[in-house]
Amino acid sequence: MNAKPTIYTQSLIELTDFCNLNCSMCSRVMTGKSHMHPGKNTSFINQNTIKNTFNGLYNFWSTPLAVKLFWCGEPLLHPEFDKIIQSAAKFCSRENAYLDLHTNAVFLDRYIDLLLESGDVLPRMTFSIDAINSKTYCKIRTGGNLETVMDNIGFFLKQRKELGLQWPKIVIQFIVLQDNKSECLQFVKFWYKKLTEYDTGGPDMDTIWVKKGDAYTPELQEFHDDLFRNCLNEINKSKNTFDSSRVRLIANSENSWPNKEDTYEIPDLQLHCGAPFTSPVIDSRGNLTCCCLDSSLDLSPGNINDNNFKTLWFSKSLQNIRKAFIQQDTENYPEICRNCPGYSGNLFKSFIKQVYSM
Ligand code: SF4
Ligand code: SF4
Numbered sequence: 001m002n003a004k005p006t007i008y009t010q011s012l013i014e015l016t017d018f019c020n021l022n023c024s025m026c027s028r029v030m031t032g033k034s035h036m037h038p039g040k041n042t043s044f045i046n047q048n049t050i051k052n053t054f055n056g057l058y059n060f061w062s063t064p065l066a067v068k069l070f071w072c073g074e075p076l077l078h079p080e081f082d083k084i085i086q087s088a089a090k091f092c093s094r095e096n097a098y099l100d101l102h103t104n105a106v107f108l109d110r111y112i113d114l115l116l117e118s119g120d121v122l123p124r125m126t127f128s129i130d131a132i133n134s135k136t137y138c139k140i141r142t143g144g145n146l147e148t149v150m151d152n153i154g155f156f157l158k159q160r161k162e163l164g165l166q167w168p169k170i171v172i173q174f175i176v177l178q179d180n181k182s183e184c185l186q187f188v189k190f191w192y193k194k195l196t197e198y199d200t201g202g203p204d205m206d207t208i209w210v211k212k213g214d215a216y217t218p219e220l221q222e223f224h225d226d227l228f229r230n231c232l233n234e235i236n237k238s239k240n241t242f243d244s245s246r247v248r249l250i251a252n253s254e255n256s257w258p259n260k261e262d263t264y265e266i267p268d269l270q271l272h273c274g275a276p277f278t279s280p281v282i283d284s285r286g287n288l289t290c291c292c293l294d295s296s297l298d299l300s301p302g303n304i305n306d307n308n309f310k311t312l313w314f315s316k317s318l319q320n321i322r323k324a325f326i327q328q329d330t331e332n333y334p335e336i337c338r339n340c341p342g343y344s345g346n347l348f349k350s351f352i353k354q355v356y357s358m
Helices: 027-031 047-060 081-095 112-117 134-140 146-163 181-197 218-237 309-313 316-326 349-356
Strands: 006-013 063-068 097-103 124-128 169-176 207-212 247-250 287-289
Touching: 006 047, 047 081, 047 309, 063 081, 081 097, 081 112, 112 146, 134 146, 146 169, 146 181, 169 181, 169 218, 181 207, 181 218, 207 218, 218 247, 287 309, 316 349
Parallel strands: 006 063, 063 097, 097 124, 124 169, 169 207, 207 247
Antiparallel strands: none
């Protein structure tokens, strides 16, 4: 591949499969599956796996690329988190890539300086909170402490403002669930006020994302649709009091990046799902898969410490999934995809042709 095609792609790199919380909406709990099989020790990604991942991404990937340093665990728990951020930042500076981080923010206080120093390559971080009342928080985010999280985020915002830094922007996330549905508006009002107070200007802003919960069956999908619709109605009644660009209501996965959307062409091919084309996922042991929902690694063609990243990404098994998606050959969809609405469904035909020879 000579010139890199311009399309939004993302790679998830799991720093650890360990988490300090046990959230009710965690994909590991929802799917009832995980690559964290009982009896397996917790894993932290090592430098060799990181090197092999970045080498693989360097050689053939398209741009811009979001490097998401998280998957099925809490990234800030990695004992060498600072070193990983530094090597990822080097990769991003050379490769027109961005870092992205999702964290439960319980240990944010350990790394506030480092994260603020990384704003050039880390335009956005997401803090998953999902509650405004301690009792609700403990029910949903079991093992955490809302006061600690709020203090950590408050300190981050204060430091960023004092240093006059525009980046990283933050997303405060609320996934609408049965247990928190009654406090969605209160959550939005609180964080709207806080983020407005600590706004540091620039072309993008800190935002609150109210998101629909992931669902893995049609029944659950309907249930989450209803919950989300009710919250949406409630927020809409107060919408005149909010700047709508600060409060985003998100029903599906979205891949927008600060100041980058405008450079995209209009996609010309609607697929069931774009993940197997655009989203390699590497777990903390080096296993590669093609979808962030594949936490049981059913779709994995192998491990990047045993095989070249490129060989695995273009392996027969992944090419067969791509073919099935292009041909809408539902009988040959992997089982996990059959009831899944998919995501990132739009792709350029030219991208598929250039990268996948299809
Ligand atoms: S913080 Fe994230 S990884 Fe940890 S249990 Fe909650 S949802 Fe799962
Ligand atoms: S259809 Fe769903 S499970 Fe299948 S690759 Fe896409 S997002 Fe993953």
